[in-house]
Amino acid sequence: MTGEAPVVSAEGLALRFGERLLWDELSFNLGPGELLAVLGPNGTGKTSLIRILLGLLEPSEGRVAIEGRPPREKRGSIGYVPQQRAFDRDLALRGRDLVRLGLDGHRFGIGRLSAEQRARVERALAEVGAESFADRPVGRLSGGEQQRLRVAQALVSDPVLLLADEPLLSLDLAHQRILVELLDARRRAAGTPVVFVTHDVNPVLASVDRVLYLAPGAWAIGSADEVLTSETLTRLYGTEVDVLRVRDRLVVVGTPDDTHVHHVEDGSGR
Amino acid sequence: MFTELLGQHFVHTALLAGAVAAVVSGAIGVFVVSRGASFAVHAISELGFTGAAGALVVGLDPVLGMIGGSLAVGLVLGLLSLRGRERDSAIGAVLAFGLGVGVLFLSLYQGYATVATNLLFGSIVGVGDGQLRNLAIVAAVVVAGIALLYRPLLFSSVDPEIAAARGVPLRPLAVAMFLLLALTTAEAIQVVGVLLVLTLVITPAAAAQRLTVRPGLAMLLSVGIALAATEGGILLSLAQPWPTSFFVSAISFAVYLAARVVDARRAR
Numbered sequence A: 001m002t003g004e005a006p007v008v009s010a011e012g013l014a015l016r017f018g019e020r021l022l023w024d025e026l027s028f029n030l031g032p033g034e035l036l037a038v039l040g041p042n043g044t045g046k047t048s049l050i051r052i053l054l055g056l057l058e059p060s061e062g063r064v065a066i067e068g069r070p071p072r073e074k075r076g077s078i079g080y081v082p083q084q085r086a087f088d089r090d091l092a093l094r095g096r097d098l099v100r101l102g103l104d105g106h107r108f109g110i111g112r113l114s115a116e117q118r119a120r121v122e123r124a125l126a127e128v129g130a131e132s133f134a135d136r137p138v139g140r141l142s143g144g145e146q147q148r149l150r151v152a153q154a155l156v157s158d159p160v161l162l163l164a165d166e167p168l169l170s171l172d173l174a175h176q177r178i179l180v181e182l183l184d185a186r187r188r189a190a191g192t193p194v195v196f197v198t199h200d201v202n203p204v205l206a207s208v209d210r211v212l213y214l215a216p217g218a219w220a221i222g223s224a225d226e227v228l229t230s231e232t233l234t235r236l237y238g239t240e241v242d243v244l245r246v247r248d249r250l251v252v253v254g255t256p257d258d259t260h261v262h263h264v265e266d267g268s269g270r
Numbered sequence B: 001m002f003t004e005l006l007g008q009h010f011v012h013t014a015l016l017a018g019a020v021a022a023v024v025s026g027a028i029g030v031f032v033v034s035r036g037a038s039f040a041v042h043a044i045s046e047l048g049f050t051g052a053a054g055a056l057v058v059g060l061d062p063v064l065g066m067i068g069g070s071l072a073v074g075l076v077l078g079l080l081s082l083r084g085r086e087r088d089s090a091i092g093a094v095l096a097f098g099l100g101v102g103v104l105f106l107s108l109y110q111g112y113a114t115v116a117t118n119l120l121f122g123s124i125v126g127v128g129d130g131q132l133r134n135l136a137i138v139a140a141v142v143v144a145g146i147a148l149l150y151r152p153l154l155f156s157s158v159d160p161e162i163a164a165a166r167g168v169p170l171r172p173l174a175v176a177m178f179l180l181l182a183l184t185t186a187e188a189i190q191v192v193g194v195l196l197v198l199t200l201v202i203t204p205a206a207a208a209q210r211l212t213v214r215p216g217l218a219m220l221l222s223v224g225i226a227l228a229a230t231e232g233g234i235l236l237s238l239a240q241p242w243p244t245s246f247f248v249s250a251i252s253f254a255v256y257l258a259a260r261v262v263d264a265r266r267a268r
Helices: A046-053 A071-077 A095-104 A115-127 A143-155 A173-190 A230-237 B002-006 B009-035 B038-057 B062-080 B084-108 B113-121 B129-158 B160-165 B170-192 B194-201 B203-211 B215-239 B244-267
Strands: A008-017 A020-030 A035-039 A061-066 A078-081 A161-165 A194-197 A210-215 A218-222 A242-246 A249-253
Touching: A008 A046, A020 A061, A020 A210, A020 A218, A035 A046, A035 A173, A046 A061, A046 A161, A046 A194, A061 A071, A071 A078, A078 A143, A078 B160, A095 A115, A095 A143, A095 B129, A095 B160, A115 A143, A143 A173, A161 A173, A173 A194, A210 A230, A218 A230, A230 A242, B002 B215, B009 B038, B009 B129, B009 B170, B009 B194, B009 B203, B009 B215, B038 B062, B038 B084, B038 B113, B038 B170, B038 B194, B062 B084, B062 B113, B062 B129, B062 B170, B113 B194, B129 B160, B129 B170, B160 B170, B170 B194, B170 B244, B194 B203, B194 B215, B194 B244, B203 B215, B203 B244, B215 B244
Parallel strands: A035 A194, A035 A210, A078 A161, A161 A194
Antiparallel strands: A008 A020, A008 A061, A210 A218, A242 A249
16 A cells, blocks of 8 residues: 555445435545544434445445455454443453454454464553453443443454544543544554544544534535534535534534534644 | 162263253353343243144154254244344244144144153153264254354354454354254253253353353353253252252252352452
């Protein structure tokens, strides 16, 4: 891979569920180290876009390539950080087991880790600062600790692309910041591009290179300063929407469901 | 009396049959427990009974009918791949009807009712050499299946979302898991009977996961507990002529309670 070639290229994507069109003619490239935030209200296909990038869902039209190949063929080299979910408290699974599954869980057999693989698991745990709780059962860890392990699990296979789907949901502000910093550090150090789905842009506002805003039936892509403006969102929604800067926070007012009061402590911008 | 019995061939056969069934039950149990699929085990075993009763009516080997019934239910459950409440109610509905059919089959069956009783409550001391051989063959298939699918089974059981993202085929694996479970259930039925399959498949695994947080060790412990319960239960029933199934379930449950106590003390 040369530094110039896009890691992800999406061309003319359309997504329909039955009669309902979520978006069409959606095209974008993602270069090495880029962080793309995917924003928008519920039901506009943010998670579906992640599933398309994972090769788990076929777009109704258009095509996606990751390093020039269909996503299905690249699954082994895509790191995925999901929304935090509760594990059974009694589940016999340690943090390090969860991370290890990200390395070889898809392979047949019982499998013993080689010294090199064991070192990779250790490195991934160290990278997210999870050594102190790596041997505790995942079901008894806090949401923030679990999400740090999720990042380690996504990084352990040394991915060429990171996908994160609402990874900050239900985390406290301190852990939100830690998680964003971890993903940010990775893309700066290894040039791994990140697609970050979130309903609240503020936690990633300082890191984001571009924003893809999915509104019902319309979308826009560009820098945060271009997309997150009253003009752009008013055009997307077809109704008056205001984007306000309150101290360091970006607040969107007037979207039809008006769910998003974006709030966070860290919105220093760029 | 007790030592005399220990020298008997049928006792040796029973101990071997019990060991074979215990190993597969304890092993598959950890996946069942981590998927929260205990109720499915119950359904598979009761419909195994329906299959056995059906086989009796048409004059076939009830063990074949049982394996057929279990596999059919296992296949359906795996294909549906339901989760949570939807799965519970679907299993409940199918289970109830299947049992009704089993009752009809039994009423149509003109032979000895003890055959049916043995299926329901187990008859480990009645296992013959041919049956032991079949038990061993089926167990070998299950163990090979678990060994081959260990990592993806674990991954898809504890972390299905990421497993899917990493390319683990969830549905085919669920089908494979439920088919292995069906074969295991058919094994366990021959030791403890339809009504007590849970005591070998669920209880040891549930106890094991309270004793360790390591998934591999949990499986070994689960197998060990199932073995101790089965062999201990058979031996106790020689000393005291109560049903073997009672002793097996009692030992299994005692270990489970002890594991909970150990776990609770550690947590404090």
